[in-house]
Amino acid sequence: KQEVTQIPAALSVPEGENLVLNCSFTDSAIYNLQWFRQDPGKGLTSLLLIQSSQREQTSGRLNASLDKSSGRSTLYIAASQPGDSATYLCAVGGSQGNLIFGKGTKLSVKP
């Protein structure tokens, strides 16, 4: 059974710092991997989608990498801002398209 783990569970950084969020998964037979952000009381916003054949994706200050063989993904956030404060969720895509999520990393960026 696929299991997704995110480390750390919570992270607090000063504004302007570069940071890395980690995600690991137990079964490398994935179709894709998505990173989401979730604001309190809100739904999930898709940040980046990496297909199984890809190694990384970039969007603005965000860069996500995927290493299927080692079962790892990282989300790099450059020059963090207070508006980046949210919970970040990693999810791997199964054979039917359903997503298997980690528990998330709660990020707080202090001004």
Next chain:
Amino acid sequence: GAGVSQSPRYKVAKRGQDVALRCDPISGHVSLFWYQQALGQGPEFLTYFQNEAQLDKSGLPSDRFFAERPEGSVSTLKIQRTQQEDSAVYLCASSRGRGVTDTQYFGPGTRLTVL
């Protein structure tokens, strides 16, 4: 609106009541997913539709949970005889194609509280 919408946003039910949660996916999206998110946890898959066909319901926790999408657009998740452990946020997501490689777009969720 252009996004996924869900109603109601909040629902309080007494234990034993039946509830119905609605999802309006993005127009034209083929795939629709329901997830359950308990407090402090990541979402967990419940069920998946491709158009009107329910292709996977392996995540439904019991036979009290039932989902339908009769015309391939709007979907309803019904929970019969609600229990306290059903309290959670129920998220709906849709994607353009079959869903295996597509981005899933999520609605704001319905927060269900069972007293």
